[in-house]
Amino acid sequence: GAGVSQSPSNKVTEKGKDVELRCDPISGHTALYWYRQSLGQGLEFLIYFQGNSAPDKSGLPSDRFSAERTGGSVSTLTIQRTQQEDSAVYLCASSLKPYNEQFFGPGTRLTVL
Amino acid sequence: GESVGLHLPTLSVQEGDNSIINCAYSNSASDYFIWYKQESGKGPQFIIDIRSNMDKRQGQRVTVLLNKTVKHLSLQIAATQPGDSAVYFCAEIHTGRRALTFGSGTRLQVQP
Numbered sequence: 001g002a003g004v005s006q007s008p009s010n011k012v013t014e015k016g017k018d019v020e021l022r023c024d025p026i027s028g029h030t031a032l033y034w035y036r037q038s039l040g041q042g043l044e045f046l047i048y049f050q051g052n053s054a055p056d057k058s059g060l061p062s063d064r065f066s067a068e069r070t071g072g073s074v075s076t077l078t079i080q081r082t083q084q085e086d087s088a089v090y091l092c093a094s095s096l097k098p099y100n101e102q103f104f105g106p107g108t109r110l111t112v113l
Numbered sequence: 114g115e116s117v118g119l120h121l122p123t124l125s126v127q128e129g130d131n132s133i134i135n136c137a138y139s140n141s142a143s144d145y146f147i148w149y150k151q152e153s154g155k156g157p158q159f160i161i162d163i164r165s166n167m168d169k170r171q172g173q174r175v176t177v178l179l180n181k182t183v184k185h186l187s188l189q190i191a192a193t194q195p196g197d198s199a200v201y202f203c204a205e206i207h208t209g210r211r212a213l214t215f216g217s218g219t220r221l222q223v224q225p
Contacts, residue, residue, distance in 0.1 A: 033213075040219050042215035106154075
């Protein structure tokens with residue numbers, strides 16, 4: 001079946017603009033995660049959704065970052081007033097349930113000029 | 114703060130040799146560990162996992178060893194192939210969290 005998909009694959013924006021990144025998890029997966037990966041670095045947790053529970057936002061670096069998950073499926077990560085330090089690859093993952101294997105999408109490479 | 118780290122940033126091996134990638138973690142509450150492989154331009158790909166009630170788990174050509182006493186995790190790849198060249202990350206989850214904490218990665222280079 002289809003894996004996790006993300007769009008766009010690449011996004012170039014100017015400093016100060018808002019961006020939206022989309023994630024389509026694997027159908028039936030209740031858990032959805034957003035991570036950020038800076039060049040040559042490991043993955044940094046941003047936010048986690050599980051079913052209808054309140055999301056775990058503990059990894060969001062600032063209030064310019066927010067995310068939604070509509071209908072328990074598609075998720076959108078929004079970054080407002082982008083800064084150059086926001087440049088990174090943003091990865092989405094989903095799992096059937098917590099503590100299960102997380103399947104990653106290909107990521108969105110964000111470049112803030 | 115808690116951390117998951119790797120001893121070697123780059124590992125170069127000859128094709129056909131065995132590879133061992135090491136990882137240290139600091140949180141004694143960690144109870145689930147995963148190794149991921151990431152090729153250039155792609156998202157991480159699951160390799161193998163192990164729960165804290167186990168010391169060893171084997172997959173196809175890969176073995177993960179867990180030493181909870183010293184908080185150490187290793188990934189062994191048998192008969193390393195050029196296709197194994199990638200960055201390898203260890204990651205952990207501990208009770209109370211749902212998201213993975215990742216190490217900084219080790220690049221494995223397989224020489225033909």
